[in-house]
Amino acid sequence: MIPAPESVSARLLAWYDRHARELLWRTGPAERARGIRPDPYRVWLSEVMLQQTTVAAVKDYFAKFTAKWPDVAALAAASEEDILKAWAGLGYYSRARNLKKCADAVVAEHGGNFPGTANALRALPGIGDYTAAAIAAIAFDEPAAVVDGNVERVVARLFAIDTPLPAAKKPIRERTGTLTPQDRPGDFAQAMMDLGATVCTPKRPACITCPLRDGCLALKAGDPERFPVRAPKRARPVRRGAAYVLTNDDGAVLLERRGPDGLLAGMTQVPTTGWNARADGATDTSEAPLPQAHWTDCGAISHVFTHFELRLSVFRAEGELEPDAHQWWSEPDAIAGEALPTVMKKVLVRALQHESGNERG
DNA sequence: AACTCGTGGCC
């Protein structure tokens, strides 16, 4: 006997009314009671930031972005470079580039207002099936099936779906569609995600407090943690290369902008060997800028990307050179504002620590 | 369908 849809949505919404998390981008219960809809711009911005990213990591970035760019027109007026600088550290940088493209499209093609249907939203850059459904449901009350990782887990358990992901995505979406109510679809979606984040967790789910425990087939089977079943993952290879931290007499660091495609596209880095996901680079100073300088070995840093681990040998030297077209000297006060991904911050910290260590020694 | 694309927190 499968759980009845009306019972699931009613119990879940009642639970949400008591346990909803208060988040910057949500409207509170009082506003919802008065029929005040959340701002589609803020819903969109939060949903893009939350793609594969935790609530805790997003909070400060969301506050910074909405203070700096309070509406979609302001964001469209900003440069991609400034958006990448503000996004630095949050990861998945194609999201930031698509954010700019999407803001431009909303202004140019939709008169500065987000379209109000999942179908139209789906056509915008950086908005896929999940984000289109989430914006449509939360901001526009469309009963779209909102399926993220939380919902996949909740629904796979509720119906004891043992088909491994990603093959299970289609049946899970269909089940979610049957559960989604015509009334309060946005609250239903957010309730499913809150439930997955706080009760129906990947490890040690708190089934004793779950509003859906009566109908849950995974709990009935005695092992809710077994769901969702996932296909085995591939091994993560180690790649190697070298990074070169060159400073001049003013203490400025030589930086450069990465190309427009691939890993960390458009972001800032110190000069490095040509490491990528498929080929190692040299781990010595053979590819360093200003090769005649005295390069000091500062040791290595390690950084884990989604599908490979990168170990970079860090070298440091002092000297002057004329930056080429995509390079510049970044003064000490400017470095914090550069679009430096975390892996490059590790490189700079390693070079700096090594310098202070030498001074002590 | 399979692969690329970041980062941080958790146990």
Add this chain to the structure above:
DNA sequence: TGGCCAAGAGT
């Protein structure tokens, strides 16, 4: 410690 995985999208 290292594997897991988090409000996925694009190709």
